[in-house]
Amino acid sequence: MKLKKFQAESMPEALTQIRAELGSDAVILHTKEITTGGWFGFFAKKRLEVTAALDPTTVTKSTSGRVSKGIEPMPDKQIPTQPIVEEQVWKPINPTTVHESDRNNQPEIIQQLDREFEKQEVSAEIRTQLKEELFGYWYSQPKEKRTTLAVYQHTRQWLKKHLQDVKMGSSLFERKYMVFAGPTGVGKTTTIAKLAAEATLKHDKKVAILTTDTYRIAAIEQLKTYASILHVPIDVVYSMEDFHEAATKYEDYDLILVDTAGRNFTHDFYLKELQKTVLLSEQASLYLVLSLTSKYSDMKAVITQFKQLPVYQLIFTKKDETTTFGALINACLDEKLGIAFLTNGQNVPDDVLHADEDVVVSAVMEGIVFDGSS
Ligand SMILES: Nc1nc2c(ncn2[C@@H]2O[C@H](COP(=O)(O)OP(=O)(O)OP(=O)(O)O)[C@@H](O)[C@H]2O)c(=O)[nH]1
Ligand SMILES: [Mg+2]
Incomplete structure (x- = not known):
């Protein structure tokens, strides 16, 4: 296909x-x-x-022997001007519809899809569940409907349905404090600059930035540059006392973005250090920022550590630098953490996307290639 x-x-x-x-x-x-x-x-x-x-399998001979077309030339007045919503919602399949004699007959298209999902680094657990689902789906359909396209669409629906179990997307003003933490160099500071721009320029809100990254002069300078372009105040926070002082100073602000130093968070020590300087109250959402260019096993180790803290959602960066997106699905389905934003480039303020089920499923499925011979 x-x-x-x-x-x-x-x-x-x-x-x-x-x-x-x-x-x-x-x-x-x-x-x-x-x-x-x-x-x-x-x-x-x-x-x-x-x-x-x-999809070669959807081209069927009609009774007249003519090949039926997916997109027939339509008279102009029939051409819809509004987007057509083709995607149906997922419907559960009755497991008894798989006949015993079909049990050992794995359709090639399902095996192909599984191999593609493996290349995308979707976890083995999710792939097993999906295969079982597609197997049931395949044999619940009349023979003429068992097509590559139908499997593809059912997979999309199934993934979207499961993504509804976690919180996808985030408005910028759900909580007053947005705290960004994560490994070194993933793009925390750049993402903060993008979101600060969105909050000030697009929503006209009062925004302040705090940084606990006191270790590197360059890190503070980088933030100050963005802050001065946006006319957003920035304070460096060395301790919990400083944090409380800043909270008072920015009491009447709409949004406070908190940058933190990149750390090797597989060490407990750094999580404790973070808790000592930033108040993770109900007013604060903690975003764990991860780069899609990292190995999933490394991301998983960081996620596991962060589960000690009240992580609100994940942010995945550097979508533009990879073609492997299984981490997005694994994080949501296996780790039960939703995704707030995705970033897809170095440009401030443009390269940030609000995550939703569609963006995530499309990222994983668009690179999939079928040989069309199912
Ligand atoms: N290609 C690409 N590069 C990005 C993206 N987001 C950030 N970067 C780049 O990644 C590099 C590191 O970005 P920073 O924002 O400084 O990362 P950080 O997480 O704050 O780094 P530390 O504070 O050192 O931990 C910079 O060169 C950014 O331009 C993205 O979505 N795509
Ligand atoms: Mg930084």
């Missing part, structure tokens, strides 16, 4: 592009509205992003 994303001003334009590139047997998997260009919505343009697929 061949997958491709198209961007266009309108659905008719997208359909023209899709037909030209994938032919008229292509089907639309997914449509969403995106904003391109501009600066935080100012001067930005709304466009459609349409994911289409060409």
